[in-house]
């Protein structure tokens with residue numbers, strides 16, 4: 488089809504679109520209202536479809552995390568974990584937080600530590616988290632238990648300020664965990 492042949496179709500589509508959205512300026516008839524609602528629903532469906540595709544791309548790329556090519560140290564196993572950050576502030580820990588971790592360690596004395604679902608990784612396990620450092624599993628939280636229920640090992644890393652925790656964000660990584668006591672594998 489030539490460009491000239493398309494012209495009436497394009498003009499028709501334009502007129503239909505204009506007529507459809509004319510309800511914006513004419514709110515008197517119930518039909519005009521229905522047209523507007525339908526247009527809104529259509530836009531919503533298209534937008535959420537797009538969002539879902541982006542979401543899938545993110546999920547798939549996270550799932551393709553390469554496993555370390557080197558063997559884990561003796562007695563350890565590579566475990567894929569989701570890491571996030573938290574700090575002792577009211578936003579992260581609630582206004583009733585007493586500044587003590589789940590195993591009663593003071594966050595002032597121990598500014599760094601890891602919160603995990605203790606059913607997956609027991610308390611007092613020392614873990615070397617790449618980019619964070621060597622720290623002890625000494626705390627837990629609702630989000631870790633929820634992730635644990637979905638078979639996700641979730642580490643919440645303790646930082647001194649909210650900004651640092653925010654900056655860490657959300658990272659998937661392989662962490663070497665001692666096989667003894669590990670209830671994940």
Ligand SMILES: [Zn+2]
Pocket residue numbers: 573574575576577578579580648649652
């Ligand atoms: Zn915080």
